Amino acid sequence: MTNPSTTEASGEPAARTPSVIGSLRSWVFEPVPLARVAVLRVLVYLFVVYDMFLVIADPPKLATVSAQLYRPVRMREWLHLPVPFPEYVQTLRVVVIIACAVMVLSVFRRLPGWIPLTAGLVAAAGFTDWASIGMSYSKVDHDHFALVVALWVLPTVGLATTADRRTGLRSEAAGWALLAIQIGVVATYFLSAVAKVRFGGWDWVTGSTFAWAMTRRGTDLGRALLDPPWILIASQWLLFIVEVLSPLILWARGKLRYLMVAGFLLFHLSTQLAMSINFLPLVVCLMAFLPLEKLIRQKN
């Protein structure tokens, strides 16, 4: 947990002072319990299966619509991924489900290291393909960024099992992976504020964008918030301020950090109640801020 003695290979320019490199290294590669990664893997890989049926559930339906509605994101073109057709998306989903099952199994049974690495990369590639199909019919959502990051970094940690709770074994690779997911979460919030200023202008907060949302898809509760207008304008201010301040959670520790996680969860709950949008993939990744290993009993 203290700064490691060897810092030559940290990838930083040699001109920096060793103390800067050291503190950067101890932040980016802060050793965290492998058991935390084990629990997060169970949550993430089970959620991916849920996601393919209930969040980005549309690829099988999109695969049957006319190809003239297909507007591929650049990633699909660069990688020469095919125009979706039913057999392709159904096979893709089965492959990702199997890979996710292996990843969950690897938490409870000690498998050879190459198995979770391979399965994890298959799940990452397969789900990225799947999600990009959902984004290739002229509607792109930004709720999946942190989840896609999680899928690509979680396999790099190596073995992580429930047994690691007993030994309390910590790992720098685990710390890096969790930080990457956390940055993915914070990027989603903070860059939402950046996009609001970019597309909506600094006066986004005083506009009627939330009224637009509630009018188009508000629940009864959401529509009740339309009048008087100041309720939704105050909500816009609150959201914008929270998004701008969201990077603080990267440095917050202990109770403050948990309070911030609770605050974000409350925000996602309120959008679910007001307009049936919940950003669940982001909610799952918020768990990367919590000491999840405590869910495993110490003596198992």
Added chain:
Amino acid sequence: MKRLSGRGLLWRALALAVGTLLIVNGSVYGNDTHWPFASMGQFAFRVGDNDSIRSTFLAAVDEDGNLQRVALSHNNIGIARAEVEGQQRNFILEPQMLSALAENYARRHPGSPELVQLWLCQDITELYKGRERGTSIETMVGWPANTLIPESLPEPGGEKVAVDLDAPENSRPNTDESTGQSGQESR
């Protein structure tokens, strides 16, 4: 404690830096086509206090001559409202694209009468000082006949109604060139 080798530290540090730059680029300069490094642009546009709120819907007459609203959902026509809105311009420029929606509908409702005339329309809510002042309906495009939506269109959730498309009041040409851009929300 499990430490990383120098190489392990190096590629991870680089990957984190590159990934962070890519996602920041997405929101500062990028657009939707850069997914997964797209801009976090949902709800990022501004709607003014005196603007109108547009919401696209599909209306159709089936082969039995009944006029109805057709929900724009994956279950109903294979594609959702926001996705239709995302390429609404294409539908207006190439009205025959609506035939794809009719085909999707037929495939998903094998027992139902087929849709023979479709209109892409918008419910418009006018705001005044942030408050709803009135609502109206605008026809974006019709196919195969690009006419205005008949005024007997049922309310959302209402029953279908018989309509005579040959009647003069139901065959007025649609000359509106509005593209009705309505912003982006969520699936």
